[in-house]
Amino acid sequence: MKSVPDLKRQPLILLxxxxxSSLPLFFILVYGADISHGLIGAMISTISFIGLTAAIQDxxxxxxxxxxxxxxxxxxxPLSYALGVALAPLILATPGLIFFGAISLWIGALTLPSLxxxxxxxxxxxATMSSIGFLISTYLQKAxxxxxxxxxxxxxxxxxxxxxxxxxxxxxxxxxxxxxxxxTSNAVSLIRVYTGxxxxxxxxxxxxxxxxxxxxxxxxxxxxxxxRWRES
Amino acid sequence: MIKAVETNEIIKVYxxxxxxxxxxxxxxxxxxxxxxxxxxxxxAGKTTFLRIISTxxxxxxxxxxxxxxxxxxxxxxxxxxxxxxPQDVATYGNFTPWEYCYYFxxxxxxxxHEAEEASKKALKSLGLWDQRNRTCATLxxxxxxxxxxxxxxxxxxxxxxxDEPTSGLDALARRKVWSILRGLVKRGKTILLTTHxxxxxxxxxxxxxxxxxxMIIAEGTPEQIKHLSKDRFRVAIEGSLNDLGVNEDDSxxxxxxxxxxxxxxxxxxxxxxxxxxxxxxxxxEIAPVTLEDAxxxxxxxxxx
Numbered sequence: 416m417k418s419v420p421d422l423k424r425q426p427l428i429l430l431x432x433x434x435x436s437s438l439p440l441f442f443i444l445v446y447g448a449d450i451s452h453g454l455i456g457a458m459i460s461t462i463s464f465i466g467l468t469a470a471i472q473d474x475x476x477x478x479x480x481x482x483x484x485x486x487x488x489x490x491x492x493p494l495s496y497a498l499g500v501a502l503a504p505l506i507l508a509t510p511g512l513i514f515f516g517a518i519s520l521w522i523g524a525l526t527l528p529s530l531x532x533x534x535x536x537x538x539x540x541x542a543t544m545s546s547i548g549f550l551i552s553t554y555l556q557k558a559x560x561x562x563x564x565x566x567x568x569x570x571x572x573x574x575x576x577x578x579x580x581x582x583x584x585x586x587x588x589x590x591x592x593x594x595x596x597x598x599t600s601n602a603v604s605l606i607r608v609y610t611g612x613x614x615x616x617x618x619x620x621x622x623x624x625x626x627x628x629x630x631x632x633x634x635x636x637x638x639x640x641x642x643r644w645r646e647s
Numbered sequence: 648m649i650k651a652v653e654t655n656e657i658i659k660v661y662x663x664x665x666x667x668x669x670x671x672x673x674x675x676x677x678x679x680x681x682x683x684x685x686x687x688x689x690x691a692g693k694t695t696f697l698r699i700i701s702t703x704x705x706x707x708x709x710x711x712x713x714x715x716x717x718x719x720x721x722x723x724x725x726x727x728x729x730x731x732x733p734q735d736v737a738t739y740g741n742f743t744p745w746e747y748c749y750y751f752x753x754x755x756x757x758x759x760h761e762a763e764e765a766s767k768k769a770l771k772s773l774g775l776w777d778q779r780n781r782t783c784a785t786l787x788x789x790x791x792x793x794x795x796x797x798x799x800x801x802x803x804x805x806x807x808x809x810d811e812p813t814s815g816l817d818a819l820a821r822r823k824v825w826s827i828l829r830g831l832v833k834r835g836k837t838i839l840l841t842t843h844x845x846x847x848x849x850x851x852x853x854x855x856x857x858x859x860x861x862m863i864i865a866e867g868t869p870e871q872i873k874h875l876s877k878d879r880f881r882v883a884i885e886g887s888l889n890d891l892g893v894n895e896d897d898s899x900x901x902x903x904x905x906x907x908x909x910x911x912x913x914x915x916x917x918x919x920x921x922x923x924x925x926x927x928x929x930x931x932e933i934a935p936v937t938l939e940d941a942x943x944x945x946x947x948x949x950x951x
Contacts, residue, residue: 482739484731484736488703488729489754645702645722646698
């Protein structure tokens with residue numbers, strides 16, 4: 416409901432989302448590094464950033480506008496509301512994702528067979544980050560919207576640039592296992608496995624899938640338990 | 648007969664750094680097809696009460712029923728049949744009044760055609776048809792408020808709960824909203840209104856409940872509430888009362904700047920005072936007591 420008017424009246428938002436995610440690509444191109452890694456990183460950082468920030472900022476904004484109060488008193492299921500909040504920015508981000516995906520296919524960073532696995536990983540990453548966002552907005556209900564906005568942006572940037580999202584995990588040497596801990600870098604590594612640019616033992620691949628799936632389920636379940644549609 | 652709203656000893660305590668008891672045992676009964684106003688000062692507990700019965704907030708103790716449905720256990724059924732406009736609701740800047748009405752009615756489960764018809768009717772009734780495609784960011788504050796109210800009107804819910812709906816509206820817009828609300832009541836809708844605007848309560852309400860410090864202190868029609876003050880007339884005089892033989896510190900006398908309001912039970916006494924004042928060249932007028940006068944007396948004049 417909210418993304419359609421935003422798309423109609425603020426089309427520049429598409430450009431902004433694309434530019435933010437493309438910024439590291441610029442540096443990669445300038446310094447002559449392999450762009451394929453950067454393209455996968457751009458897709459993951461786009462999806463995780465919007466998943467996290469939407470769940471925090473949109474919920475806070477709705478509370479501030481009292482729109483959430485109106486919706487609580489309407490026949491709107493809380494799950495429906497949460498999905499709507501999470502999906503709306505995804506619609507805005509889709510052109511950017513398609514753009515990065517298309518270039519990745521064109522330069523061979525992604526292959527058609529790997530597209531299915533990459534999509535599954537992207538969905539799980541988005542679900543995890545959205546759930547983390549909803550959890551934060553649940554626990555910080557009393558915080559003003561601008562504080563929550565800052566938390567969302569800082570957390571999004573940290574999870575996109577600190578762990579190996581835009582750079583290969585091999586650069587961390589013996590500490591490359593750190594990429595499993597963060598949903599963003601874990602997702603990048605899994606996509607790279609299916610594009611053939613990262614070789615991992617089968618057990619490690621299974622373990623990484625398990626971590627990604629468990630993280631998505633865990634944060635979603637925790638949010639379902641802790642979040643309150645009606646205030647107590 | 649099932650009431651629109653029925654509450655039994657509703658208590659609400661906000662726990663935080665300080666414990667605040669916002670509601671101290673509210674018992675209220677609202678008939679179907681009535682416009683019921685909850686009147687009170689800021690901080691009296693009106694919004695808390697409205698949020699509880701509209702299933703946005705859980706009470707600490709007590710029970711409440713909306714259309715015979717329990718707010719604790721049957722909240723989803725209640726939400727199908729009510730609509731709420733919160734106090735100081737703001738708007739998404741990118742939304743137009745049309746989108747507010749249309750999308751909110753779709754969310755309520757109406758078909759596209761029904762949503763279009765309902766939205767058209769609601770926007771026209773509130774004078775927003777010409778502005779229907781302008782974004783809320785370009786509308787005035789009053790127009791934005793009316794856009795949200797129109798989304799509530801378009802819902803066709805059985806019970807409308809409006810928290811200070813006309814605050815921020817000019818006199819013309821306010822009267823338009825009152826007229827629409829009375830029209831809805833004629834069609835059998837039930838409206839629960841909260842306000843601190845006495846004129847609003849007096850003009851539109853079938854029944855009024857006065858809320859003060861989390862409790863209902865009076866309930867009845869506007870006329871019944873006015874009679875609770877025992878005084879029937881109010882004389883307004885500009886100038887010193889000493890010349891008229893009236894004690895300025897009397898409990899029936901209120902000073903407002905250079906004007907005095909003197910309350911009388913007896914019409915003849917009030918008229919005599921006015922005549923005396925006019926003879927001395929003072930400005931004086933007589934009027935029946937208003938709901939505001941009764942309210943001020945009920946809550947203790949200085950709010951204590």
